[in-house]
Amino acid sequence: MGGSPLFLDVVSALLSFLFAFAFVPAMRHIAIKTGFVDLPTERKAHKNPLPMLGGAAMLVAFMLSTILVRHDFLHATWRTDKPFIGMAAGALLMFIVGMVDDYAKTRRKEFPAWPKFAAQIVAASFLVASGVVIRGIEDPVHGAYFITFSPWIRDFLTIVWVVGIVNVFNFLDGMDGLAGGIAAISATTLMIISTIKGDSTSAILAASLIGVTLAFLRYNFYPARIIMGDAGSTFLGYVLAAIAVMGAFKSATVVSIFVPILALGVPIFDALYVVLRRARERRPLHKADRTHGHYRLMASGLTQIQTVSVMYLVALAFCLASILIAITTR
Numbered sequence: 246m247g248g249s250p251l252f253l254d255v256v257s258a259l260l261s262f263l264f265a266f267a268f269v270p271a272m273r274h275i276a277i278k279t280g281f282v283d284l285p286t287e288r289k290a291h292k293n294p295l296p297m298l299g300g301a302a303m304l305v306a307f308m309l310s311t312i313l314v315r316h317d318f319l320h321a322t323w324r325t326d327k328p329f330i331g332m333a334a335g336a337l338l339m340f341i342v343g344m345v346d347d348y349a350k351t352r353r354k355e356f357p358a359w360p361k362f363a364a365q366i367v368a369a370s371f372l373v374a375s376g377v378v379i380r381g382i383e384d385p386v387h388g389a390y391f392i393t394f395s396p397w398i399r400d401f402l403t404i405v406w407v408v409g410i411v412n413v414f415n416f417l418d419g420m421d422g423l424a425g426g427i428a429a430i431s432a433t434t435l436m437i438i439s440t441i442k443g444d445s446t447s448a449i450l451a452a453s454l455i456g457v458t459l460a461f462l463r464y465n466f467y468p469a470r471i472i473m474g475d476a477g478s479t480f481l482g483y484v485l486a487a488i489a490v491m492g493a494f495k496s497a498t499v500v501s502i503f504v505p506i507l508a509l510g511v512p513i514f515d516a517l518y519v520v521l522r523r524a525r526e527r528r529p530l531h532k533a534d535r536t537h538g539h540y541r542l543m544a545s546g547l548t549q550i551q552t553v554s555v556m557y558l559v560a561l562a563f564c565l566a567s568i569l570i571a572i573t574t575r
Contacts, residue, residue: 261456264306272298300477331375335368343476369407413516414482422466434564447492510563
């Protein structure tokens, strides 16, 4: 598709929004008819069963919009570069494993943590195999890499980053509109940063994710009529992590290495707090509880809407800091 990078970003966001806006209610209907619903528990905020196929709508809308925008209509050719294929394959794997996990929840069962963890490593390896890796750190003075990571180090760091972000987003998905809203804010930040760096591919992917999440929030903000499930939260975390590696981690300096970390600051720092607390109390790291920031805010007396709004504001602060660093370290 021809046009300026900004035009393609707008088209990508608009297409993904329209697709998701149409698909979400359809998936809600299917989930209700088939009984694919999340059953309430003591830990969860909702009191009634909720349809769980929001992740399916987001995945389909994202893939359709990015494929259409990346299609060169002028020359009637398809751009099938390896990085995009690697990201798409990994996102699909995350979605499939998440769907298996979600299905277990519909039967009040727990899907084991280790198969999910192994699948996350495989999905991250798809990115590595397609050449999407954290290559090194750039010299802030001379503009040349003063540290070029060896292949095994760059592959290891990339896999740790992707698996980490997938899990922190999964942890974050515990309240109506929270994970979707934070993903929209983070995607907007990564789109701006990718634009600053002149990375049109990452900007298009981020723009598509913005459209998908905003459309989903129409049905997911409190009181939610559908949720994304693990299939949706792990998909969002994976794509955001991949976009960060493709764009924000490119030509990273000692300072700008914090750009993607701050862009995803809320889920990262919330998860770090929870993991450190569980480790200190010698509790399993993968077992869900109510120690996350949003649960503690609600315990302090805030409503769900107030809690989510506070989390949004914190995310915006992190993301503004990320953008400022990106601008000053160009």
